[in-house]
Amino acid sequence: MVAQGVLWILLGLVLWPEPGTASLPLRMEFVIQALGELEQKAPETEARSRASTWLLSSQDTGPHDSLHRFVLYGQGLKAMELDRHLLSTELRDLMERVAHHGVQGGQEYGVVLAPDGSTVAVQPLLAGLKAGLQGRKVVDLPLNSTGPLQDATTTFLDVGATAPEVRATSPRLTATSPDVTFPDVEAASPDTKATIPTSVDSLLAVTLAIDLGLTFLQGPQSHPGLGTEGCWDQHLAPQTFTLLEPKATPLTMAFLNGALDGALLGDYLSRTPEPWPPLSLLLSQYYGAGVAGEPGLRSNFRRQNGAVLFSAPTLAQQVWGALLLLQKLKPAHPQLQGMSQDQLAQMANHATKEFTKAFLECPAIHPRCRWGAAPYRGQPTPLKLPLGFLYVHHTYIPAPPCTDFAQCAASMRSMQRFHQDTRGWDDIGYSFVVGSDGYVYEGRGWDRVGAHTRGYNSRGFGVAFVGNYTAELPTEAALRTMRDELPRCALRSGYLRPDYKVLGHRQLVKTECPGDALFNLLRTWPRFASDVKPRAARRASWKPRREPPPILPATDPQ
Structure with a gap:
């Protein structure tokens, strides 16, 4: 007793x-x-x-x-x-x-x-x-x-x-x-x-x-x-x-x-x-x-x-x-x-x-203060809600999935430093980031225009999985968060339109993101828009670019 x-x-x-x-x-x-x-x-x-x-x-x-x-x-x-x-x-x-x-x-x-x-x-x-x-x-x-x-x-x-x-x-x-x-x-x-x-x-x-x-x-x-x-x-x-x-x-x-x-x-x-x-x-x-x-x-x-x-x-x-x-x-x-x-x-x-x-x-979302985000630099541009797209990314670097809070928070701080100090952006580019620890991490959030999908940042939310998914997939829990939980709550809160579509980063920008394995799975999701092509794809000379060297996160210019 x-x-x-x-x-x-x-x-x-x-x-x-x-x-x-x-x-x-x-x-x-x-x-x-x-x-x-x-x-x-x-x-x-x-x-x-x-x-x-x-x-x-x-x-x-x-x-x-x-x-x-x-x-x-x-x-x-x-x-x-x-x-x-x-x-x-x-x-x-x-x-x-x-x-x-x-x-x-x-x-x-x-x-x-x-x-x-x-x-x-x-x-x-x-x-x-x-x-x-x-x-x-x-x-x-x-x-x-x-x-x-x-x-x-x-x-x-x-x-x-x-x-x-x-x-x-x-x-x-x-x-x-x-x-x-x-x-x-x-x-x-x-x-x-x-x-x-x-x-x-x-x-x-x-x-x-x-x-x-x-x-x-x-x-x-x-x-x-x-x-x-x-x-x-x-x-x-x-x-x-x-x-x-x-x-x-x-x-x-x-x-x-x-x-x-x-x-x-x-x-x-x-x-x-x-x-x-x-x-x-x-x-x-x-x-x-x-x-x-x-x-x-x-x-x-x-x-x-x-x-x-x-x-x-x-x-x-x-x-x-x-x-x-x-x-x-x-x-x-x-x-x-x-x-x-x-x-x-x-x-x-x-x-x-x-x-x-x-x-x-709804998924559990750690706010910016929880992972130690640095302040936004400059004046953020508000989004005109609701939006019609969810753009799926992978971070590429860090390549391994983050499986606990300390790892995921450190990855978020590292990406934000790179985006702000090296790329010269106002903030971390993604709207949200999904870890393999059961949590979503707030980036720019629901209200601010991000820097994740060049030319389309104001039309959709950019959500990235931590890791490199060229040859393997995120955990089932992380996939469920991206496919079901996050958009379901965004719909209920008025952030996404009822007819929203899911796109892979590569469909709009010259990149291999979100990785072959993840993109092939993405194509089977009910909300996936298969008929969308990047504007650059109309040029016969266009070829997908390879991911950047393994010292930098793969994120497109703001």
Whole structure:
């Protein structure tokens, strides 16, 4: 039971803030270090019931803490003693800073920088671990009770019958998994007369469902702040995280990352027989090479794995059920007071649709500040959106694919230096760059004219794969990002026209880019425009040029 006790102690240390201590960088590595330190010092005989009671008596989970208590453990819990010296002073200070998530004054609190370059909210991550260690449960909703609610009625979830298996050995969770298809959540809207939820899944309730529902109850039907990114003050020793959209909702990119990570890891723990792996090892693997050696089960692919873990209709039911439960637990809740079941059902459906379309179905894009972009030189030219083309490139140099954040970020900085300092351009030429680490890297972005396809820069977005694909292909995950995910989200956001076409760089400019192997595959894509020829091809003397010498990236003049 050591994993139970370690997590409870870690969360409970927020009771004893110690001002004036040195601040460790807000990095996931130090959260993992805190877990490891506790795993060495915590008593191995900590019983599950005592640990659960202690945690709930010591941690305030925020405005919906009553739902967390009811879903996971019930009420009427008594406080327990805690040895406050189980962690070093620095780690206690770190955990106090990150234990609660919030957005205030354009800054986000309770988040850390992960090794994959993503920013993760710690609170929903730990909530998922907590639910997983408790054993994923189905919690009956006390919708017909009239007096004060007592302990929840729970049954352990039959995961084999109700959810896809999420194990390190599951072929669904590999980086080369088949395309994920998303059900139409509108077509599967909850029917308030026939399918009112009678239970909630403890794991989804505490990680994602209740926050998703409450956030969409706060304001208008459209939420441009869903999944808002931000920038750290520095990368080696980050301390402050500033959001790119000052009016962002609490459902920031960091929160959604933490919620998905908590749901995935909690589900993994609930399926893993005791003794559980040390939590420090589990997180090290998940934010590293992959859990139990499976490269697909890691933070880089959280969105794909989240789509496997639950369907959109299932999540809509969970959001609806969580809102109904909180309404029963707190009848005077300002957002839920007077809301009918039908209204909550509609809101749950809308929230789930937005989350699915704007987050799960979209690629994860690291903003410029994350990879360390130098400032744009000069005055950028805005694009006239929407555009009609997506131009596919390969970088040629760097030739090897980049497979982790450090590699990909270094490649981006190298290309930008070459484009700015040697070519004399204003910025890196590409609109976006696709790595083999599961991420897209923002170049000039959606709004600025790039320098990627001479003569056509204002008519389409130039997107490059990192690597040389003359004789081989990018990973299936990277190809899926370019072919499906990036254009699908660009269409939904109004950046691409509905009739957009995909072209290889060589179709418009004298070049061998994007490489023979990649171009031959490109010709099989549904949106590929085979009848487009470069203007220079009309000259009989035209021959494709070879790529530049292997010391320079292959990008055409601005």
